[in-house]
Amino acid sequence: MSRIATTFKTLAEQNRKALIPYVTAGFPFVDMSAEIMHGMVEAGANVIELGVPFSDPMADGPVIQKAGEKALAMGVGMAQVIAMVKEFRLKDNTTPVVLMGYANPVERYDQSHGKDAFVKDSAAAGVDGVLIVDYPPEECVEFATTLKANHMDLIFLLAPTSTDERMAQVAKIASGYVYYVSLKGVTGAGTLDTDAVSAMLPKIRKHVHIPVGVGFGIRDGASARAVGAVADAVVIGSRLIQLIENESRDNVVAVAKEFIASVRTALDA
Numbered sequence: 182m183s184r185i186a187t188t189f190k191t192l193a194e195q196n197r198k199a200l201i202p203y204v205t206a207g208f209p210f211v212d213m214s215a216e217i218m219h220g221m222v223e224a225g226a227n228v229i230e231l232g233v234p235f236s237d238p239m240a241d242g243p244v245i246q247k248a249g250e251k252a253l254a255m256g257v258g259m260a261q262v263i264a265m266v267k268e269f270r271l272k273d274n275t276t277p278v279v280l281m282g283y284a285n286p287v288e289r290y291d292q293s294h295g296k297d298a299f300v301k302d303s304a305a306a307g308v309d310g311v312l313i314v315d316y317p318p319e320e321c322v323e324f325a326t327t328l329k330a331n332h333m334d335l336i337f338l339l340a341p342t343s344t345d346e347r348m349a350q351v352a353k354i355a356s357g358y359v360y361y362v363s364l365k366g367v368t369g370a371g372t373l374d375t376d377a378v379s380a381m382l383p384k385i386r387k388h389v390h391i392p393v394g395v396g397f398g399i400r401d402g403a404s405a406r407a408v409g410a411v412a413d414a415v416v417i418g419s420r421l422i423q424l425i426e427n428e429s430r431d432n433v434v435a436v437a438k439e440f441i442a443s444v445r446t447a448l449d450a
Contacts, residue, residue: 185334186357188228199358200444204231206265211255214268214269217434220435234282239283263308266303278307279311282312282314287313335357337351358414361381361396393414396415
């Protein structure tokens with residue numbers, strides 16, 4: 182059983198929901214990503230989504246775009262992201278790590294390092310899952326097979342606009358969990374409508390029989406708790422990035438931990 186499946190199984194047995202923070206790799210300090218990840222796990226995170234910086238991130242709002250631009254300016258590419266996971270694994274061999282990003286850095290990495298190098302090197306570093314925003318499910322069968330052969334899950338986004346056909350396509354090849362984007366638009370935009378999320382999740386679950394996480398628009402313990410009442414996992418990114426972006430090296434881990442702990446407490450209440 183994969184680390185992701187094991188984590189969700191354990192949480193379900195405890196009647197608890199997964200807390201999945203998203204952070205941009207290398208932000209705000211290149212050499213502190215592993216430390217921030219460890220801090221968030223200590224504070225109650227169950228899965229870490231590590232964002233791969235990219236110059237044209239179409240689904241990311243201004244907060245995450247800015248974080249990605251800063252990381253890119255500091256020289257963070259796919260090789261550095263994989264190295265960060267490897268560093269994290271030196272002290273933590275149980276918390277799942279998912280790389281979230283876009284097709285271009287993955288394909289560039291393979292062009293530089295050889296066919297399937299991204300999958301092989303990610304697996305060797307200890308990556309558990311991959312979410313490629315601009316990979317449609319109908320074009321991912323071979324990629325999903327390669328990932329599974331290397332004990333990694335392929336995670337997909339679903340949106341308020343997703344049709345039954347799209348959900349069925351995703352259900353055929355997705356593993357680990359699916360990520361329901363609760364808002365139309367980019368990360369960090371709009372106001373969360375928990376009633377709309379509640380109405381959509383049963384439709385998703387008619388097709389998808391793995392855990393469903395919900396993200397976009399979750400900014401605090403209250404919104405996380407409201408979503409956690411209906412979802413299997415809560416994904417939180419833009420607000421976390423905002424909180425750490427101007428922190429000093431001495432404070433950044435503590436600020437991330439304090440925020441994640443407050444969300445964990447609300448989820449478990």
